[in-house]
Amino acid sequence: MTDSQGSSTSDDGVYTKGYFETRLAPDANREKVWVHLAKHFERWVQPDADVLELGAGWCDFSNKIKARRVVAMDIDAVVERAVAPHVQAEVGDCTDLSRFADNSFDVVFASNLVEHLERDQADRLLDEARRVLRPGGRLMLMQPNFRLNPGRYFDDFTHVAIFTDQSLSDYLVSRGYEVEEMHARFMPLTMKSSGSNLSFLVPWYLRSPIKPLAGQMLVVANPA
Numbered sequence: 001m002t003d004s005q006g007s008s009t010s011d012d013g014v015y016t017k018g019y020f021e022t023r024l025a026p027d028a029n030r031e032k033v034w035v036h037l038a039k040h041f042e043r044w045v046q047p048d049a050d051v052l053e054l055g056a057g058w059c060d061f062s063n064k065i066k067a068r069r070v071v072a073m074d075i076d077a078v079v080e081r082a083v084a085p086h087v088q089a090e091v092g093d094c095t096d097l098s099r100f101a102d103n104s105f106d107v108v109f110a111s112n113l114v115e116h117l118e119r120d121q122a123d124r125l126l127d128e129a130r131r132v133l134r135p136g137g138r139l140m141l142m143q144p145n146f147r148l149n150p151g152r153y154f155d156d157f158t159h160v161a162i163f164t165d166q167s168l169s170d171y172l173v174s175r176g177y178e179v180e181e182m183h184a185r186f187m188p189l190t191m192k193s194s195g196s197n198l199s200f201l202v203p204w205y206l207r208s209p210i211k212p213l214a215g216q217m218l219v220v221a222n223p224a
Helices: 028-041 060-064 078-082 119-132 150-155 165-174 199-207
Strands: 050-054 069-074 087-091 105-111 133-144 177-188 214-223
Touching: 028 060, 028 199, 050 060, 050 119, 060 069, 060 105, 069 078, 078 087, 105 119, 119 133, 119 165, 133 165, 133 177, 165 177, 165 214, 177 199
Parallel strands: 050 069, 050 105, 069 087, 105 133
Antiparallel strands: 133 214, 177 214
16 A cells, blocks of 8 residues: 555555654654744734644644644544644545545645655645635645755655755746745754754744754745
8 A cells, every 4th residue: 555655554544664763753852842833833824724734743733833723634543643632633645635625724734745755646735735725825834955955855764855945936836826935944954863952942043044954944835
């Protein structure tokens, strides 16, 4: 069986064997970082918004963002265990959003997802996200920027696609979006580091025009 990330899964909804243990193990410091990120994202996510997170994993974004309705979707059933009580868990292929009606959400968010997809899968994900977004809605993608740290881009053995701030912007426009904001330098490439316990510095890092070790970008786009 093949999942939306182009990887082998079992029938009970398990992502690539060993992935959560090697690349996305539970990490209390990462959760602290996401508290600050969620606060930062409030400028694009209104309190009365309906929000869908794709590739939610441990639901770091979904559990911490403030919104009227939050849905966390992932191919791996870990999402059912990870969601907070106020978050709706959905196990399924993130390139198939047929369970959701047109114009269902104000925000669709994904962190470190599109680089795991083959191009035809990424096409479907972006098209489906555009379908379920309401007019004036936002697609928010946070993911590695190959331009900033090419030497470590494939440290994640499930990465199959390369994107830079320029190519991702162009790709979104080609799929019917308008880029509202592109932050080419947003966060470090990974939160798995000896400095990850310095989460109290995240607000400073997000505000600072100087971003040492930056490897992740953030793009905010609207359906055209």
